[in-house]
Amino acid sequence: MNTLDIENLVVKFPLVQRLMDLEAVTWFNPNTTTLVEGLPYVGLTQNDVAEAEARLQRFAPYLCLAFPETQQTNGIIESEVVAIPAMQGALEQRYEQAIAGKMWLKKDSHLPISGSIKARGGIYEVLTHAEKLAIEAGMLSVDDDYSILFSDKFRQFFSQYSIAVGSTGNLGMSIGIMSAKLGFSVSVHMSADARAWKKRKLREHGVNVVEYQQDYGVAVAQGRKQAESDPHCFFIDDENSQTLFLGYAVAGGRLKKQFAQMNIQVDQDHPLFVYLPCGVGGGPGGVAFGLKLAFGDHVHCIFAEPTHSPCMLLGIHTGLHDHIAVQDLGIDNVTAADGLAVGRASGFVGRAMERLLDGLYTLSDQEMYDLLGLLAAVEGIQLEPSALAGMAGPARVCADPQYLDSHQIDAQRIANATHLVWATGGGMVPEEEMAKYLAAAKR
Numbered sequence: 001m002n003t004l005d006i007e008n009l010v011v012k013f014p015l016v017q018r019l020m021d022l023e024a025v026t027w028f029n030p031n032t033t034t035l036v037e038g039l040p041y042v043g044l045t046q047n048d049v050a051e052a053e054a055r056l057q058r059f060a061p062y063l064c065l066a067f068p069e070t071q072q073t074n075g076i077i078e079s080e081v082v083a084i085p086a087m088q089g090a091l092e093q094r095y096e097q098a099i100a101g102k103m104w105l106k107k108d109s110h111l112p113i114s115g116s117i118k119a120r121g122g123i124y125e126v127l128t129h130a131e132k133l134a135i136e137a138g139m140l141s142v143d144d145d146y147s148i149l150f151s152d153k154f155r156q157f158f159s160q161y162s163i164a165v166g167s168t169g170n171l172g173m174s175i176g177i178m179s180a181k182l183g184f185s186v187s188v189h190m191s192a193d194a195r196a197w198k199k200r201k202l203r204e205h206g207v208n209v210v211e212y213q214q215d216y217g218v219a220v221a222q223g224r225k226q227a228e229s230d231p232h233c234f235f236i237d238d239e240n241s242q243t244l245f246l247g248y249a250v251a252g253g254r255l256k257k258q259f260a261q262m263n264i265q266v267d268q269d270h271p272l273f274v275y276l277p278c279g280v281g282g283g284p285g286g287v288a289f290g291l292k293l294a295f296g297d298h299v300h301c302i303f304a305e306p307t308h309s310p311c312m313l314l315g316i317h318t319g320l321h322d323h324i325a326v327q328d329l330g331i332d333n334v335t336a337a338d339g340l341a342v343g344r345a346s347g348f349v350g351r352a353m354e355r356l357l358d359g360l361y362t363l364s365d366q367e368m369y370d371l372l373g374l375l376a377a378v379e380g381i382q383l384e385p386s387a388l389a390g391m392a393g394p395a396r397v398c399a400d401p402q403y404l405d406s407h408q409i410d411a412q413r414i415a416n417a418t419h420l421v422w423a424t425g426g427g428m429v430p431e432e433e434m435a436k437y438l439a440a441a442k443r
Contacts (some may be wrong), residue, residue, distance in 0.1 A: 006329060013318050020329045022307045024367065026396045027317055028359035028403040035296050038355035044242060044249075046293050052124060052246040053253065059127050061147040066181050069112045077119050079107040081258055081420070086378040087391070088419075094374070095395040101273075101417030103394055104264075106255070108424055109383050114174035115428030116339070117248070117283045122174030124247025125236050126163065130182050133161060155183030162186065164227045165236040166220030168279065169198045169338045170425050175236055176207035189223035191216045193334070193341045197430050215333055216280070216342050217325075238280050239322070239346045245286040252290025255420075266295050270416045271409055275393030277386050277424050278303035278312045278360070279340040281349035287422065292356050300358040300407065302397070304389035306335035306365060311345040313360040322347030336365040336440070337386035339425060359403070363392050366442070373441025382434055383426035394419040 010017045018025050039045075060075030070077060081104050088103040108117040134140035134149070139157060148154070162185040165175045172188035179186035187208040190199060192215065199209045212218050220239065227235030238244065259266060266272045272295055276284035281303075288301035303312055308331060315321040325344040326333050333343040371388040375381050397403065397419075404414060429437070 009318060015317060016314070016329065019307075019310050019314060019326075019362070020331065022331070022364075024307055024361070024363050025313075026359065026361040026400065027313060028400065028406070029316070029354070029357055031355055032358055033355045035292050035356065038292075041355055042289060042352040044246065044289070044352075048246055049249045049253065049290060049293060053250050055128060055131065056124065056250060058131075058142060058146050059149075061145055062149045065147055065150040067113050073112075077111055077113060077123060078254055079109075079111050081106050081255070081262065082381075084375075084379050084381075084421070087375055088394070090374050090378045091391070091395055095392075095399075097395045097399050099394045099398050099419065100411075100414040101394075101419055103419045103421065105379075105381065106420055106422045107381075107427075108422060109387050110423075110427035114170065114177050116170035116173065116425035117287070117422070118170040118174040118425075120251060121241075121244035121247035121283060121286060122165075122171050122236070123178045124250070125241060125243045126175055126178040126182065126184075128243050129163070129234050130158060130184075133158070149182070158183035159185065160232060162230065162233040163236065164189065164223045164233055166216065166223035166238065167191075167194065168216050168219075168341050169194045171236075171238055172207075172209075173198055173202060173428075176202045176209075177205050180206045187223070187226060189219040189226070191219040191341070193338045195338055195433070197433050201428070217344055238282050240348045241282065242348070244282050245289065245349070245352075248283050248286025249290035249293070251287045252292070252294035255291065256294040264418055265416075266298050266418065268298060269413055270298070270418065271407075271413055272299045272418045272420065273394065273397055274299060274301050274420045274422060275390030276301065276303050276422045277337070277340055277389035278305050279309075279342040279386075280344075281312050281346040281353075283424065284422075285346070285349035285353050288353060288356065300397075301356070302358050302393050303360045304393060305360065305362050306337045306340050306368070306386075306389070307362045308335045308365070309333050309337075309341050309343065310360075310362045311342050312350060313362060315345040315347075315350045316354045316357070316360065321345065321350040337368055337389060339384075339386040340389065358407075361393065361396050363389060366440075367392065369437065369440040370442050372437055376438060376441075381423075382429070382438075383423050384429050385437060387423045387425050390421040390423075393421065
């Protein structure tokens with residue numbers, strides 16, 4: 001994009017100037033529509049999500065054996081929902097803003113196997129690929145007990161094939177650990193901002209980690225290049241994969257069941273607001289899609305991004321999607337929230353979800369660190385910086401009467417609201433690393 005284009009863009013979309021100035025902004029989407037109207041743009045249906053759910057059920061016996069930590073959930077990779085009333089009070093004080101309703105935390109930060117939301121999509125895509133190869137080779141049928149996959153015979157079979165992915169950290173962790181366990185040869189192409197401990201952990205699992213001095217976009221491009229030159233190599237494309245997206249989408253129906261067990265009501269008079277940290281968009285996009293299928297128009301999904309990497313907000317707000325990157329605006333895409341350090345959003349996710357998202361907002365790295373320290377202090381829950389991006393959301397929503405009015409959410413309805421902050425990672429952060437995060441938080 002040339003300078004003139006940017007000048008015109010700023011005239012047309014004044015918010016872009018505020019993004020360039022690295023301001024913390026909140027943008028509520030004026031084009032949000034109903035599920036019925038928005039669904040055709042996604043190109044996927046409830047049946048696709050049901051198929052993903054069934055596949056994960058088939059793999060459950062295998063996962064129980066391969067990862068004993070999944071035995072208590074019978075091989076299903078799922079996280080708990082916990083109330084965070086002390087944090088709600090602390091946020092009201094911090095932002096001098098009443099937060100009507102009740103706040104909860106979805107602890108995808110503590111999912112088994114890889115300790116982040118990426119354990120949903122990343123692991124699902126690896127399993128989908130493994131199933132396809134084994135069925136095509138005549139070694140597996142969908143009626144089999146998939147625990148047979150936990151054997152030298154299958155590990156040897158999968159060792160003829162390789163998997164590649166480009167990642168800032170957590171997706172690489174889930175894909176690397178899962179692929180290596182099945183027997184695949186796996187390469188994770190990691191950007192400069194990926195954490196050293198994540199690279200170390202992958203290498204401990206026998207994963208080939210390829211490091212770059214550049215950002216996420218370069219790591220993805222190089223991973224794709226490697227796969228193109230090898231017919232036996234499967235590239236997992238975080239930017240455009242419908243399979244990854246469906247792995248995340250399964251979360252919607254599961255959350256609905258959890259809420260039913262907890263007697264948490266979601267309907268017109270009891271709205272649900274969900275706050276999702278956003279990098280390239282696959283994880284939050286897939287989860288939001290699943291939530292929309294589960295709760296319809298009573299769920300309001302809001303994405304959160306770092307001020308230095310506001311790629312999805314930029315793409316959706318301007319309608320340019322993946323045809324613009326934050327670097328085009330002179331924004332450096334450097335953030336402590338490594339999982340969110342993405343300059344160019346997924347065009348697939350942006351176009352699929354732009355009518356189903358209620359809004360997006362940005363916050364600074366320091367804000368994420370401060371919220372990390374606050375959560376640890378008042379609730380005793382430790383997360384990584386990017387997982388705190390969603391924590392500012394309830395205050396942003398409650399501070400905007402115009403937005404609430406536009407969705408017919410009056411004082412009574414917002415008082416009945418459920419605010420769910422989706423914690424995306426942090427469960428596997430080493431102690432010494434967590435100590436650094438906590439030290440960066442302003443007391």
